[in-house]
Amino acid sequence: MNAEPGFAPNVLAAECPSRQVLKHLTSQWGVLVLLALQEGTLRFSALRRRVGGVSERMLAQTLQVLEGDGLIRRTAHQVVPPHVDYALTPLGQEAALRVAALTGWIEENLPAFLGTRT
Amino acid sequence: MNAEPGFAPNVLAAECPSRQVLKHLTSQWGVLVLLALQEGTLRFSALRRRVGGVSERMLAQTLQVLEGDGLIRRTAHQVVPPHVDYALTPLGQEAALRVAALTGWIEENLPAFLGTRT
DNA sequence: CGGGATACTTACCAAAATGTAGGCACTTCC
DNA sequence: GGAAGTGCCTACATTTTGGTAAGTATCCCG
Numbered sequence: 053m054n055a056e057p058g059f060a061p062n063v064l065a066a067e068c069p070s071r072q073v074l075k076h077l078t079s080q081w082g083v084l085v086l087l088a089l090q091e092g093t094l095r096f097s098a099l100r101r102r103v104g105g106v107s108e109r110m111l112a113q114t115l116q117v118l119e120g121d122g123l124i125r126r127t128a129h130q131v132v133p134p135h136v137d138y139a140l141t142p143l144g145q146e147a148a149l150r151v152a153a154l155t156g157w158i159e160e161n162l163p164a165f166l167g168t169r170t
Numbered sequence: 171m172n173a174e175p176g177f178a179p180n181v182l183a184a185e186c187p188s189r190q191v192l193k194h195l196t197s198q199w200g201v202l203v204l205l206a207l208q209e210g211t212l213r214f215s216a217l218r219r220r221v222g223g224v225s226e227r228m229l230a231q232t233l234q235v236l237e238g239d240g241l242i243r244r245t246a247h248q249v250v251p252p253h254v255d256y257a258l259t260p261l262g263q264e265a266a267l268r269v270a271a272l273t274g275w276i277e278e279n280l281p282a283f284l285g286t287r288t
Numbered sequence: 289c290g291g292g293a294t295a296c297t298t299a300c301c302a303a304a305a306t307g308t309a310g311g312c313a314c315t316t317c318c
Numbered sequence: 319g320g321a322a323g324t325g326c327c328t329a330c331a332t333t334t335t336g337g338t339a340a341g342t343a344t345c346c347c348g
Contacts, residue, residue, distance in 0.1 A: 060277075061276075061277040061278075061280040062277065063201075063202065063205065063273045063276065063277065064202060064205065064206060064220060064221055064222055065222045066222035066223030067222070068222075069280065069283075069284060070273075070276050070277050070280050073276050073280070073283050074201065074272075074273060074276055075198065077272070077276065078196035078197075078198075078201060078272075079196075079305090080193065080196075080305085080306090081306095083181075083192065083196060084181065084182060087181065087182065088182060095324085095325090096324075096325055096326075097323080097324065097325075102182060103182055104182055104183045104184035104185070104186075105184030107306070107307055107308080108325085108326075108327095109306075109307070109308090109326095109327085109328095110305085110306060110307080112325080112326060112327080113305095113306090121283055122282070122283065122285075128325090132313090132314055132315055132324095133314070133315050133316080133323070133324050133325090134313090134314085134323095134324045134325045134326075135324075135325085136324085136325060136326085143279070143282055143283075146275065146279070147272075147275070150268070150271050150272040150275055151272065153268050153271060153272075154192075154195070154196075154265075154268040154269065154272065155181045155188075155192060157264065157265070157268055158179075158181065158188050158191050158192055158195065159178075159179040159180065159181065159188055160179075161261065161264070162179040162187065162188050162191070164240070164261055165187075165188075165191050165239055165240065165261075166187060167240075197335095198335085198336090199336095213294085213295085214294075214295055214296080215293080215294065215295075225336070225337055225338080226295085226296075226297095227296095227297090227298095227336070227337070227338085228335080228336060228337080230295080230296060230297080231335095231336090246295090249345095250294095250343085250344050250345055251293070251294050251295090251343095251344065251345055251346080252293095252294045252295045252296075252343090252344085253294075253295085254294085254295060254296090
């Protein structure tokens with residue numbers, strides 16, 4: 053399909069916009085949120101409980117960034133006790149796959165890492 | 171082999187040591203260094219030129235962290251104009267594969283990301 | 289012999305990331 | 319009525335990250 057960028061995206065180039073996306077995706081909490089949402093839609097406080105150690109502030113901020121990149125979809129139900137849920141978009145699901153591949157590999161090889169440190 | 175951890179590594183848990191490894195691997199410069207070294211051994215200044223926008227300070231720091239995690243191997247040749255090269259260890263190569271899968275996907279889908287932002 | 293390259297380190301400083309604490313508006317549960 | 323839960327936001331403080339500049343020792347190039 054078309055795709056005539058005039059330039060090839062390259063993360064090794066400082067000016068490439070892909071750098072920003074990379075930064076968002078690989079941010080401390082970005083990775084974990086993607087991972088948590090891979091299992092299904094979650095609401096704010098459930099997400100907060102799922103992702104160990106995240107503060108409300110950082111969770112809210114991270115969610116906004118990821119939503120801005122089109123990776124997650126935020127749905128607010130106008131009911132009295134606020135009810136909002138977050139889910140991955142198709143794009144987000146693809147991203148989550150790659151992220152999960154990385155984190156899964158880390159978990160599997162954790163002994164190897166712990167071993168290198170005496 | 172054996173593998174009776176007594177606990178399952180889980181990045182979603184705040185106390186899990188895998189969190190540290192994840193942080194190193196997904197750090198701004200960590201990702202890019204892994205990527206750059208995937209193509210082959212490089213020496214310090216070549217690496218610096220390869221990774222756009224990195225400062226000497228951050229490159230040196232990043233290399234030390236990744237070396238500490240056993241992802242890269244540093245080899246210093248004791249010659250008068252200093253000559254040091256950096257290469258991926260087998261563990262580092264596996265990590266680089268996953269990281270490259272993520273960055274490659276980002277580069278391919280960059281138009282989709284740029285599109286979400288009006 | 290001055291300038292540049294090599295591979296760093298250290299000191300100093302600015303900027304970004306992140307945590308803490310409190311507020312808001314309203315409901316339900318006890 | 320009072321406490322807790324919901325989904326945030328804002329202000330303030332601290333921690334981490336990252337940049338700049340300079341120093342080090344030695345060699346090669348012109």
